[in-house]
Amino acid sequence: MIQLSFVTKLYNSNNFGLVIEELEIPTGEIVGVLGANGSGKTTFLKSVMGLGELKRGEVLIAGKPVMEQYHNIAFITEEGSYLSHLTPLMYGEFLSVFFPKFNMEKYIKLLKYFDINTKNKIRTFSKGQKSKVEICAGFSKGAKYILLDEPFLGKDMFTRQDFLKMMISILRTDETILISSHFVNEIENIIDRALIFERGRIQGDYYIDDLREEGKELSEVMKTISGYQENKYQNAMKLI
Numbered sequence: 001m002i003q004l005s006f007v008t009k010l011y012n013s014n015n016f017g018l019v020i021e022e023l024e025i026p027t028g029e030i031v032g033v034l035g036a037n038g039s040g041k042t043t044f045l046k047s048v049m050g051l052g053e054l055k056r057g058e059v060l061i062a063g064k065p066v067m068e069q070y071h072n073i074a075f076i077t078e079e080g081s082y083l084s085h086l087t088p089l090m091y092g093e094f095l096s097v098f099f100p101k102f103n104m105e106k107y108i109k110l111l112k113y114f115d116i117n118t119k120n121k122i123r124t125f126s127k128g129q130k131s132k133v134e135i136c137a138g139f140s141k142g143a144k145y146i147l148l149d150e151p152f153l154g155k156d157m158f159t160r161q162d163f164l165k166m167m168i169s170i171l172r173t174d175e176t177i178l179i180s181s182h183f184v185n186e187i188e189n190i191i192d193r194a195l196i197f198e199r200g201r202i203q204g205d206y207y208i209d210d211l212r213e214e215g216k217e218l219s220e221v222m223k224t225i226s227g228y229q230e231n232k233y234q235n236a237m238k239l240i
């Protein structure tokens with residue numbers, strides 16, 4: 001279970017950061033962290049991960065402060081944490097030292113699945129390939145909480161599909177996943193719940209099954225919450 005209470009994070013007077021009064025994410029849920037650019041998704045994931053100071057509030061993971069749970073969390077970001085002078089194989093060996101539950105066999109299987117050459121230096125890889133290494137490592141750490149910030153960024157259509165299939169096939173029921181993405185239609189089929197951010201607040205919290213029962217589309221709900229104006233371009237273009 002991930003619990004946030006009265007969490008406030010401010011960047012400066014212009015930027016709202018994050019404001020969450022109460023949020024509980026039960027163990028085993030796959031949660032989509034959604035919203036327009038700048039709505040607060042990364043800030044939220046970083047706050048759960050304990051990165052950056054909160055102005056007030058508390059984040060608990062399985063009842064403990066996040067600092068006591070680092071061994072149980074994998075944070076997979078676009079920035080990546082790999083050491084680019086290493087090969088994926090060496091990187092796996094490096095991670096085994098720090099993560100006692102690191103599963104080398106699973107890591108190598110995942111690298112193969114994504115067609116990653118395990119013997120070339122990571123710095124010679126493309127952006128998408130580097131990010132795949134990060135995903136393989138993140139899912140092999142034996143972490144119970146997996147946070148993914150935009151795992152689809154820079155991934156081709158086939159990789160995105162392969163990634164989703166991989167995730168569904170290897171996840172156990174005791175793993176909790178938070179995944180931010182702009183590919184709403186693609187992740188809609190794998191998430192249990194959608195948190196929709198707008199200006200640093202959760203403006204929508206929906207279980208996908210409930211939306212389906214009500215005959216609603218997640219992308220439509222998001223449009224309403226984000227206040228998307230279909231005709232905005234018309235006025236903007238008049239200025240040019």
Ligand SMILES: Nc1ncnc2c1ncn2[C@@H]1O[C@H](COP(=O)(O)OP(=O)(O)OP(=O)(O)O)[C@@H](O)[C@H]1O
Nearest residue numbers: 011015016017035036037038039040041042043044
């Ligand atoms: N280090 C920072 N200093 C000041 N403001 C920041 C900082 N990081 C983020 N912000 C601001 O906080 C708000 C939320 O940013 P955040 O990166 O969480 O959005 P996001 O939903 O992940 O966006 P995107 O989809 O574009 O990646 C934005 O207004 C952004 O400008």
